[in-house]
Amino acid sequence: xxxxxxxxxxxxxxxxxxxxxxxxxxxxxxxxxxxxxxxxxxxxxxxxxxxxxxxxxxxxxxxxxxxxxxxxxxxxxxxxxxxxxxxxxxxxxxxxxxxxxxxxxxxxxxxxxxxxxxxxxxxxxxxxxxxxxxxxxxxxxxxxxxxxxxxxxxxxxxxxxxxxxxxxxxxxxxxxxxxxxxxxxxxxxxxxxxxxxxxxxxxxxxxxxxxxxxxxxxxxxxxxxxxxxxxxxxxxxxxxxxxxxxxxxxxxxxxxxxxxxxxxxxxxxxxxxxxxxxxxxxxxxxxxxxxxxxxxxxxxxxxxxxxxxxxxxxxxxxxxxxxxxxxxxxxxxxxxxxxxxxxxxxxxxxxxxxxxxxxxxxxxxxxxxxxxxxxxxxxxxxxxxxxxxxxxxxxxxxxxxxxxxxxxxxxxxxxxxxxxxxxxxxxxxxxxxxxxxxxxxxxxxxxxxxxxxxxxxxxxxxxxxxxxxxxxxxxxxxxxxxxxxxxxxxxxxxxxxxxxxxxxxxxxxxxxxxxxxxxxxxxxxxxxxxxxxxxxxxxxxxxxxxxxxxxxxxxxxxxxxxxxxxxxxxxxxxxxxxxxxxxxxxxxxxxxxxxxxxxxxxxxxxxxxxxxxxxxxxxxxxxxxxxxxxxxxxxxxxxxxxxxxxxxxxxxxxxxxxxxxxxxxxxxxxxxxxxxxxxxxxxxxxxxxxxxxxxxxxxxxxxxxxxxxx
Ligand code: GCV
Numbered sequence: 213x214x215x216x217x218x219x220x221x222x223x224x225x226x227x228x229x230x231x232x233x234x235x236x237x238x239x240x241x242x243x244x245x246x247x248x249x250x251x252x253x254x255x256x257x258x259x260x261x262x263x264x265x266x267x268x269x270x271x272x273x274x275x276x277x278x279x280x281x282x283x284x285x286x287x288x289x290x291x292x293x294x295x296x297x298x299x300x301x302x303x304x305x306x307x308x309x310x311x312x313x314x315x316x317x318x319x320x321x322x323x324x325x326x327x328x329x330x331x332x333x334x335x336x337x338x339x340x341x342x343x344x345x346x347x348x349x350x351x352x353x354x355x356x357x358x359x360x361x362x363x364x365x366x367x368x369x370x371x372x373x374x375x376x377x378x379x380x381x382x383x384x385x386x387x388x389x390x391x392x393x394x395x396x397x398x399x400x401x402x403x404x405x406x407x408x409x410x411x412x413x414x415x416x417x418x419x420x421x422x423x424x425x426x427x428x429x430x431x432x433x434x435x436x437x438x439x440x441x442x443x444x445x446x447x448x449x450x451x452x453x454x455x456x457x458x459x460x461x462x463x464x465x466x467x468x469x470x471x472x473x474x475x476x477x478x479x480x481x482x483x484x485x486x487x488x489x490x491x492x493x494x495x496x497x498x499x500x501x502x503x504x505x506x507x508x509x510x511x512x513x514x515x516x517x518x519x520x521x522x523x524x525x526x527x528x529x530x531x532x533x534x535x536x537x538x539x540x541x542x543x544x545x546x547x548x549x550x551x552x553x554x555x556x557x558x559x560x561x562x563x564x565x566x567x568x569x570x571x572x573x574x575x576x577x578x579x580x581x582x583x584x585x586x587x588x589x590x591x592x593x594x595x596x597x598x599x600x601x602x603x604x605x606x607x608x609x610x611x612x613x614x615x616x617x618x619x620x621x622x623x624x625x626x627x628x629x630x631x632x633x634x635x636x637x638x639x640x641x642x643x644x645x646x647x648x649x650x651x652x653x654x655x656x657x658x659x660x661x662x663x664x665x666x667x668x669x670x671x672x673x674x675x676x677x678x679x680x681x682x683x684x685x686x687x688x689x690x691x692x693x694x695x696x697x698x699x700x701x702x703x704x705x706x707x708x709x710x711x712x713x714x715x716x717x718x719x720x721x722x723x724x725x726x727x728x729x730x731x732x733x734x735x736x737x738x739x740x741x742x743x744x745x746x747x748x749x750x751x752x753x754x755x756x757x758x759x760x761x762x763x764x765x766x767x768x769x770x771x772x773x774x775x776x777x778x779x780x781x782x783x784x785x786x787x788x789x790x791x792x793x794x795x796x797x798x799x800x801x802x803x804x805x806x807x808x809x810x811x812x813x814x815x816x817x818x819x820x821x822x823x824x825x826x827x828x829x830x831x832x833x834x835x836x837x838x839x840x841x842x843x844x845x846x847x848x849x850x851x852x853x854x855x856x857x858x859x860x861x862x863x864x865x866x867x868x869x870x871x872x873x874x875x876x877x878x879x880x881x882x883x884x885x886x887x888x889x890x891x892x893x894x895x896x897x898x899x900x901x902x903x904x905x906x907x908x909x910x911x912x913x914x915x916x917x918x919x920x921x922x
Contacts (some may be wrong), residue, residue, distance in 0.1 A: 400687025446714025
């Protein structure tokens with residue numbers, strides 16, 4: 213990418229002219245080529261293309277003649293640049309951005325501190341209600357002028373408001389009488405990168421790491437800015453930039469200086485820096501003999517390390533820790549608990565207002581024979597023992613980002629310890645960057661799941677928002693998918709999962725369909741029929757993927773790289789890394805018995821869910837084999853036997869995947885050729901792979917069922 217030296221960057225960027233700092237959105241000529249052909253795009257602009265949304269542009273031109281942005285801070289410069297470039301591209305005409313004059317039909321942007329008009333506009337009460345990151349957008353008439361006011365208490369709130377207005381215009385919505393009040397439902401809206409210091413990405417499918425360690429801190433790629441714009445445009449306010457399987461060197465002075473340079477670039481966008489910390493850092497880079505959390509020298513080491521970090525990055529967010537999991541070091545080495553481990557770091561960060569995000573992805577065999585039960589057992593016994601600046605990060609399901617899992621029973625179960633969710637956009641188990649799988653619907657299903665923690669309507673979303681138990685810290689994290697590929701995410705449609713995460717972290721109750729609609733309009737087109745075709749493909753895609761890979765509660769039918777079917781996989785360093793551990797297929801039947809007659813995992817859920825899951829007749833069929841071991845002739849609600857139903861689901865999934873390809877082909881000529889072709893190529897792979905999944909799984913299970921493959 214366009215690497216520029218730190219000095220150049222500061223001249224061109226932070227102090228720079230519009231269009232340079234936001235180079236990813238240099239104004240575009242949105243006109244068809246001479247032959248009427250839609251110009252090709254490479255996907256780099258993500259959902260920030262700022263293409264004119266159609267006829268409504270005429271109305272926008274009437275309403276928006278000028279903008280007024282006061283304030284000279286780096287964030288206000290970003291706001292000014294984004295507005296200038298966004299409006300120019302969408303409206304197709306230059307919109308003057310003034311610092312002081314307010315004329316008729318202006319967009320007025322600021323905080324009570326930055327703009328007198330906002331101080332005088334009686335918005336103070338309402339502004340109080342939107343907090344530090346929220347905003348108001350209001351159409352008002354003042355002194356004979358029609359104005360659109362974007363007001364917030366902070367600059368970052370204003371930036372979010374500007375991105376919101378740009379989203380409204382990009383998606384062709386009316387902006388004549390706006391009365392919008394938004395505030396994020398969750399405090400921590402964090403992306404997690406599983407990027408290694410050698411440039412590789414664990415479970416990354418879109419090139420190499422975005423962070424050019426060998427060039428930092430001197431050279432700052434413009435891509436860091438465009439990344440920050442993308443994140444800020446959907447409300448993401450923090451990034452953990454290194455793998456949870458953490459290389460301890462990230463905390464050495466050399467790397468911290470590089471990290472600080474990135475933090476400087478992202479600060480104007482409200483993106484705070486977080487790091488994954490290796491629990492054994494005091495030994496590995498500090499030269500101490502132990503990393504025991506109760507050892508005074510270890511405490512001193514972490515305190516000094518925190519001071520050093522905050523000296524370089526004053527608004528550092530905190531540490532994310534994977535401890536005592538999959539070979540990562542942790543407090544257990546010293547006979548200490550997760551709470552003692554987390555509190556060690558929390559105490560070091562507390563004087564600086566930093567936090568510890570402690571992952572619940574632990575599954576030690578000595579805790580319970582059933583892997584999905586282990587985290588709940590370990591963490592519920594520690595509830596109340598964590599410092600207030602610790603939050604437990606829990607994956608959406610109790611296993612590991614499977615195509616479909618019931619929600620993790622820790623949601624709702626921790627009463628005195630903050631819990632946030634971890635979801636995964638990288639599609640490790642959902643087709644990686646080859647299959648079109650929109651995860652918005654899967655996450656919606658998860659967020660709407662009722663935990664019953666405090667009676668009905670204790671949804672996961674409400675747990676996360678701190679409405680079920682009063683959490684100090686609320687949040688959601690997403691293992692995200694950008695890499696150095698030009699289109700960031702490998703598959704053009706994988707961008708939608710990054711986008712959907714941000715929107716759901718802002719408001720976990722936004723319907724997945726609305727998010728898909730926004731994304732399609734901003735990323736591809738506003739043409740109604742094309743939008744509805746693509747949106748419906750996205751809405752169908754997750755269930756299609758489940759159908760051809762792991763329907764009816766099947767899980768972990770993979771091996772190696774987590775992509776292709778490997779139900780026969782029975783050899784791995786640990787039994788719970790095989791496929792046979794989970795499906796347990798035999799001549800009698802299939803499934804993991806997690807009822808009270810089996811592992812008892814059902815009882816980690818609140819009533820009445822535990823009873824529903826325990827009862828084979830009431831258990832939702834999409835979780836049937838997750839919770840029950842069933843005979844092949846078990847009668848399904850469709851009237852088919854389980855075996856017949858499995859055959860039907862796999863065949864359906866394979867044909868639906870082939871249909872996805874056909875549906876997309878029907879859009880030829882209505883999208884730019886390049887992206888249309890690149891998506892089509894991947895859909896062809898998906899269709900072929902889906903057929904393989906169906907054939908191989910049915911052939912394999914057919915060996916046990918001894919019934920004809922339908
Ligand atoms: C970063 C799964 C993945 C690992 C990942 C781990 C985790 O096991 O396959 O690559 O490690 O989850 O979430 O820690």
